[in-house]
Amino acid sequence: MSVIASILIFCIVFVLWFWLRPRSPNAPPCYPGALPLIGHGHQIFGNRKHLWRYLEKIFHYSLEKGGVLELWIGTHSVYVLTDPDEILTVSNTCLNKAYFYEFGKEYFKNGLITSEASMWRSHRKLLDVAFTQKVLDTFVDEMNAQTRVLVTNLNVLVDKGPFDVRQYLINYTLKIVSRTSLGLEAKDQTIIDEAYADALEDLIKVYCERAQKVWLHLSCIYDRSSLRKKQDYLLKIMNNIIDAVIVQRKSDLKLNNNEPTQYDKPKQGKFKPALDQMLQLADEHHVFNDEEIREHLDTFVAAAYDTTSGTLIYVLLAIGSHPEIQEKILKEIQEVQPNKNEDISKYDLLRLVYVEAVIKEALRLYSPLPGVARKIEKDVKLKNYTLRAGSTCILSLYGVGHHSMWGPDVNEFKPERWFDVANFPTNPNAFGAFGIGRRNCIGKQFAMSLMKLTIVYLVRNYHILSDISKLESEYDIVLKAVSGHLISITSRA
Numbered sequence: 001m002s003v004i005a006s007i008l009i010f011c012i013v014f015v016l017w018f019w020l021r022p023r024s025p026n027a028p029p030c031y032p033g034a035l036p037l038i039g040h041g042h043q044i045f046g047n048r049k050h051l052w053r054y055l056e057k058i059f060h061y062s063l064e065k066g067g068v069l070e071l072w073i074g075t076h077s078v079y080v081l082t083d084p085d086e087i088l089t090v091s092n093t094c095l096n097k098a099y100f101y102e103f104g105k106e107y108f109k110n111g112l113i114t115s116e117a118s119m120w121r122s123h124r125k126l127l128d129v130a131f132t133q134k135v136l137d138t139f140v141d142e143m144n145a146q147t148r149v150l151v152t153n154l155n156v157l158v159d160k161g162p163f164d165v166r167q168y169l170i171n172y173t174l175k176i177v178s179r180t181s182l183g184l185e186a187k188d189q190t191i192i193d194e195a196y197a198d199a200l201e202d203l204i205k206v207y208c209e210r211a212q213k214v215w216l217h218l219s220c221i222y223d224r225s226s227l228r229k230k231q232d233y234l235l236k237i238m239n240n241i242i243d244a245v246i247v248q249r250k251s252d253l254k255l256n257n258n259e260p261t262q263y264d265k266p267k268q269g270k271f272k273p274a275l276d277q278m279l280q281l282a283d284e285h286h287v288f289n290d291e292e293i294r295e296h297l298d299t300f301v302a303a304a305y306d307t308t309s310g311t312l313i314y315v316l317l318a319i320g321s322h323p324e325i326q327e328k329i330l331k332e333i334q335e336v337q338p339n340k341n342e343d344i345s346k347y348d349l350l351r352l353v354y355v356e357a358v359i360k361e362a363l364r365l366y367s368p369l370p371g372v373a374r375k376i377e378k379d380v381k382l383k384n385y386t387l388r389a390g391s392t393c394i395l396s397l398y399g400v401g402h403h404s405m406w407g408p409d410v411n412e413f414k415p416e417r418w419f420d421v422a423n424f425p426t427n428p429n430a431f432g433a434f435g436i437g438r439r440n441c442i443g444k445q446f447a448m449s450l451m452k453l454t455i456v457y458l459v460r461n462y463h464i465l466s467d468i469s470k471l472e473s474e475y476d477i478v479l480k481a482v483s484g485h486l487i488s489i490t491s492r493a
């Protein structure tokens, strides 16, 4: 009895001390509504639509308070940054990811997203060679071929009224990313399109569910849960698939004398998928083992398909609600490549500046990764505040896109702003959708080329109609449009 009483007294004293202790003058403003012991933890419960509305509220509150905010999950301090300069400081001084990336580590392991800074530095340098413009240019034929397939698949929906384009875009981006990463022949691709894709989608749901249910953050509880069993089952499916691809590819490369992949149509160019580049590095410089190669491949595929397809949906919703913007896109396409049946070349992609502005505007307003997070391992001094060691810091890329530096029309979808030199923000980190600082997105050029090409093919074939005013999104790590997200298409032929 006396032991229980002592524990109780200790807890009460701890809570009182924690709650009544004076806040440091260098502490940023605190978000309202914190409760003793659980902090703001109670505010995040609800479905994922609620979670996104909540995050939007904290991001806007942080903007109102000058760009830095503090909240509490239990007794753990979480800072929310929306100021691009402060975000750059934290991004480049704190390279390790926040503790909840650990949940994804079961899957991504030492892939770039979740690796510790020490390993990340050397692997990122090596992997950058797989994403140079020269390499990306070799993917353009494959992107054209797959985008033609997308148009064929969508043709059955012409004049059929509103539909959900998500699954079409997911299958399409997944196919391009996995072909350019893994180099599979069409006949072997089905296993990725079906078994791997389904398992990956389910795994991301498991990850989100764990992130939201704070009690499952504790490994001792999570490891006994049915969610953990599901995670292990899905991981086994995915690992078996990719391990088999690596073994097969190694033996193919030996047989073909390391020749780049020749795709189905003889006319199309050759390219070297990321897997071949890593196998070559492993062979010549003894840097990656098979397990590390799998971890990087899994990371590329997962990091690429949901973000890219999600952004494309927001672009389609935005241009479907702005026919005048669609007409300007069409005009640019006709100037750059007047023959509707011709492929889009790497040179055409460079000239599609209006299409690029449309995509960047969608990324600014509907940042698909609205926030990323870092571990604060040592005190970090910002302009007015100090972030304490041992805390977590959310870097809000959504906040950067909604910062007042964008002007009074910050909430409007206005691609023209990207050409308005006089009023464009002067801050070099104003556009943060691909991350700010050294640990930014390795696939940004890949994503931009693919999205430009997709928009060109869709706009030159269809009138797109939608109503973005009804849009509601949910937070599944990647922001997902879940209501008001349907589009209709009619033919331009």
Ligand code: HEM
Binding pocket: 112, 113, 124, 177, 299, 300, 301, 303, 304, 305, 307, 308, 311, 368, 369, 372, 373, 397, 433, 434, 435, 439, 440, 441, 442, 443, 444, 446, 447
């Ligand atoms: C519209 C599409 C995309 C967006 C908005 C996007 C955004 C981002 C952001 C914000 C980060 C930083 C994440 C963090 O700090 O936790 C990131 C990292 C990353 N992205 Fe992307 N991404 C996109 C497409 C892609 C594609 C196509 C690929 C691969 C082909 C890719 C691969 C990666 C990888 C590997 C990282 C980790 C980089 C590192 O830590 O060195 N992403 N991305």
